[in-house]
Amino acid sequence: MEFESVLGARCPVCGRDLDAPGLCRRCRSELHARRWQNLVYLGGYRKWRGAVRALKFKGGRRLVAPLADALAEGVREAGWALDAVTAVPTTWWRALVRGYNPAELLGRRIAERLELPFVRAVARRYTPSQTRRRRDERARMKAGTFFLQRELEHRRWLLVDDVWTTGATFRAVERVLRAGGAEAVYGAVIAARQDGDW
Numbered sequence: 177m178e179f180e181s182v183l184g185a186r187c188p189v190c191g192r193d194l195d196a197p198g199l200c201r202r203c204r205s206e207l208h209a210r211r212w213q214n215l216v217y218l219g220g221y222r223k224w225r226g227a228v229r230a231l232k233f234k235g236g237r238r239l240v241a242p243l244a245d246a247l248a249e250g251v252r253e254a255g256w257a258l259d260a261v262t263a264v265p266t267t268w269w270r271a272l273v274r275g276y277n278p279a280e281l282l283g284r285r286i287a288e289r290l291e292l293p294f295v296r297a298v299a300r301r302y303t304p305s306q307t308r309r310r311r312d313e314r315a316r317m318k319a320g321t322f323f324l325q326r327e328l329e330h331r332r333w334l335l336v337d338d339v340w341t342t343g344a345t346f347r348a349v350e351r352v353l354r355a356g357g358a359e360a361v362y363g364a365v366i367a368a369r370q371d372g373d374w
């Protein structure tokens with residue numbers, strides 16, 4: 177089958193034999209959203225990093241529906257009043273190489289499930305690799321990395337990304353949205369470090 181040739185016959189999360197497209201049935205049954213403050217997530221990075229990685233490859237598209245549906249359910253349970261959904265943007269060249277932005281795929285599916293519009297609200301400037309920079313320098317750079325792509329017609333946003341690490345990216349995008357008139361910004365990610373098993 178096609179998914180086996182792309183991702184291998186193993187589940188990207190647990191490594192067991194893949195008995196369903198993209199994600200094994202057992203891992204599918206463990207897809208339950210959790211909540212931490214204004215963030216909905218599926219679990220710790222240690223557990224879900226395989227899914228985060230697999231999403232970045234073409235075959236990973238098969239993971240979008242089960243992951244996004246679980247997140248949408250968590251957002252619904254949270255009861256947040258939302259007007260629109262957006263995603264943390266990637267650079268145009270990364271999207272070009274990959275063919276898509278995983279966060280946007282998740283965001284579009286979540287928006288569909290919640291019957292909300294998906295809007296490309298924020299864009300990302302190209303910045304050189306940040307891995308060797310100091311933390312405070314990185315934080316400063318993040319602040320200038322994102323910019324508003326259009327005038328915001330919505331006030332209460334759900335911001336989607338694949339993973340929450342330091343929160344710097346999230347806060348940078350949130351600042352841009354708020355500067356554009358957003359009154360509330362909630363988050364949805366697959367994996368977060370706050371889970372304790374980071």
Ligand SMILES: [Zn+2]
Nearest residue numbers: 187190200203
């Ligand atoms: Zn699995």
